Amino acid sequence: MKKEILFGILAGFLSFLVYLGYDITPVIILGALGFMLYIVMQKKGLLKLDSYQKVIQNKAFHFEDIGGQETAKQELKEALEFLIKADKVNRMGIRPLKGILLTGPPGTGKTLLARAAAGYSDAVFLATSGSEFIEMYAGVGAQRVRGLFQSAREMAKKQKKNRAIIFIDEIDVLGGKRGSHSSHLEYDQTLNQLLVEMDGLGYDQEVQILLIAATNRPDLLDPALLRPGRFDRQVKVDLPDKEGRLAILKLHCRNKPLADDVCIEEIANGTFGFSGAHLENVTNEAAILALRDKSPFIKQTHLREAVDKVILGEKLGNRASSTTLHRVAIHEAGHALMSEFLKPGSVDQVTVTSRGNALGYVRHTQEEDEPLYTKTALENQIMILLAGALSEEIHLGEKSTGATNDFQRALELTQKIVSSGLSRLGVVSPDHLPENEFYQVCQEILRQQENNVLEILNENKEMILCIVKHLKEKEKISGTELRSLIQQGTKSTAMSA
Numbered sequence: 174m175k176k177e178i179l180f181g182i183l184a185g186f187l188s189f190l191v192y193l194g195y196d197i198t199p200v201i202i203l204g205a206l207g208f209m210l211y212i213v214m215q216k217k218g219l220l221k222l223d224s225y226q227k228v229i230q231n232k233a234f235h236f237e238d239i240g241g242q243e244t245a246k247q248e249l250k251e252a253l254e255f256l257i258k259a260d261k262v263n264r265m266g267i268r269p270l271k272g273i274l275l276t277g278p279p280g281t282g283k284t285l286l287a288r289a290a291a292g293y294s295d296a297v298f299l300a301t302s303g304s305e306f307i308e309m310y311a312g313v314g315a316q317r318v319r320g321l322f323q324s325a326r327e328m329a330k331k332q333k334k335n336r337a338i339i340f341i342d343e344i345d346v347l348g349g350k351r352g353s354h355s356s357h358l359e360y361d362q363t364l365n366q367l368l369v370e371m372d373g374l375g376y377d378q379e380v381q382i383l384l385i386a387a388t389n390r391p392d393l394l395d396p397a398l399l400r401p402g403r404f405d406r407q408v409k410v411d412l413p414d415k416e417g418r419l420a421i422l423k424l425h426c427r428n429k430p431l432a433d434d435v436c437i438e439e440i441a442n443g444t445f446g447f448s449g450a451h452l453e454n455v456t457n458e459a460a461i462l463a464l465r466d467k468s469p470f471i472k473q474t475h476l477r478e479a480v481d482k483v484i485l486g487e488k489l490g491n492r493a494s495s496t497t498l499h500r501v502a503i504h505e506a507g508h509a510l511m512s513e514f515l516k517p518g519s520v521d522q523v524t525v526t527s528r529g530n531a532l533g534y535v536r537h538t539q540e541e542d543e544p545l546y547t548k549t550a551l552e553n554q555i556m557i558l559l560a561g562a563l564s565e566e567i568h569l570g571e572k573s574t575g576a577t578n579d580f581q582r583a584l585e586l587t588q589k590i591v592s593s594g595l596s597r598l599g600v601v602s603p604d605h606l607p608e609n610e611f612y613q614v615c616q617e618i619l620r621q622q623e624n625n626v627l628e629i630l631n632e633n634k635e636m637i638l639c640i641v642k643h644l645k646e647k648e649k650i651s652g653t654e655l656r657s658l659i660q661q662g663t664k665s666t667a668m669s670a
């Protein structure tokens with residue numbers, strides 16, 4: 174509106190000059206030049222300090238609208254209590270919660286979680302992305318960071334709320350380790366400004382601001398960002414497991430007409446490795462296929478075809494191939510069986526769904542946090558660690574890199590045995606031992622445990638294969654299920670013997 178009035182006045186003034194007989198050519202040339210400069214500056218992002226913030230205020234979004242991710246939701250809700258009960262927290266002298274970092278692969282619902290967090294804590298919500306802060310011109314990024322916090326405060330006041338949540342996606346782009354970028358000066362200034370803003374947040378402020386950032390590469394972040402008082406809470410957002418996938422599919426089918434033959438469970442089973450975004454895509458594609466078929470309802474065939482389409486089209490980066498899945502199942506079955514063999518009842522859950530960096534894992538009922546260990550306890554742990562790779566060796570002919578971490582830990586435990594004086598050397602100071610002797614004893618211990626494991630696993634080949642079959646089918650089996658499988662297996666071998 175303002176612009177139009179200004180243009181009107183300007184045009185009127187120029188016509189008046191022409192009327193008076195002046196030559197206005199220089200004015201027009203100068204005006205055109207100025208206008209061009211304005212356009213160029215706007216293109217480069219120098220003028221639009223606001224447009225990078227996507228203000229999302231359309232209807233409130235709730236945690237219930239997110240499928241699966243139960244742990245992440247729970248952790249996030251707990252953290253939000255600090256924001257909601259700021260007065261109480263302040264009274265206890267607890268430092269304010271300023272930042273939460275959501276980590277995990279793309280498309281798993283990090284943005285959704287941040288939006289739901291705003292709804293849950295009745296805060297205004299501002300979303301932006303790290304890449305929006307990277308400009309060719311020095312200082313623009315830092316200026317934008319300042320502007321972001323400014324708008325959050327203004328928006329909250331305008332809506333008469335005393336809380337704001339700022340969401341920064343891809344924080345690694347702007348929060349990478351300082352000095353590691355090619356044009357590092359600009360990045361450093363932007364990151365420094367973010368740190369300054371975060372340090373300024375506190376209870377004394379009129380508007381409580383909480384920063385939620387997302388990344389799938391937390392390892393790239395500048396350590397300064399992760400220090401206490403900054404992003405000191407991390408919430409992991411992993412690829413959904415079978416139950417999670419089912420929940421997500423159901424959510425996205427809510428508003429779609431489904432035929433009677435549709436079995437969403439089957440689709441959830443067959444979409445191992447899919448993210449929430451992929452699953453949303455599946456339901457969408459299925460609807461498109463139904464429309465193309467002129468079918469008034471989405472049928473199971475449409476859903477199946479949509480799954481294939483998404484697999485082919487997206488080359489799912491995180492999706493383990495069926496050979497990998499088989500190997501992971503054999504590896505985890507080895508760990509699990511050994512654990513139950515040495516300490517019945519010790520396995521809580523075995524899964525082959527990837528989680529963080531691990532492709533699968535065995536969760537133990539009692540985490541290994543005891544203050545004291547006997548030699549046998551240490552040896553047992555070593556055996557459990559070695560069993561993954563050795564199971565691969567027995568059933569697939571060779572080990573894989575999937576066991577690097579297991580070996581690392583097994584080696585640490587072995588060194589502990591020697592340095593605690595529990596090895597055949599008796600009480601020794603590893604510092605005064607010739608280095609090769611230290612390693613020789615470690616080697617001996619490892620060899621010995623390896624042989625023990627091989628013997629046990631070789632005797633229970635069938636049992637491993639049976640566990641593998643169930644793992645591949647169900648992706649996740651509980652300790653109780655595992656124990657009943659082992660019992661059945663023992664019975665049937667006893668009968669056939």
Ligand SMILES: Nc1ncnc2c1ncn2[C@@H]1O[C@H](COP(=O)(O)OP(=O)(O)OP(=O)(O)O)[C@@H](O)[C@H]1O
Nearest residue numbers: 239240242279280281282283284285421449450453
């Ligand atoms: N847990 C979930 N429940 C329901 N829908 C989901 C879930 N996860 C992802 N989606 C769907 O995928 C879309 C993308 O999710 P979102 O943007 O939150 O992922 P993200 O983790 O932030 O990904 P990126 O890191 O790529 O930004 C959502 O709009 C939604 O349709």
Ligand SMILES: [Zn+2]
Nearest residue numbers: 504561576579
């Ligand atoms: Zn392992």
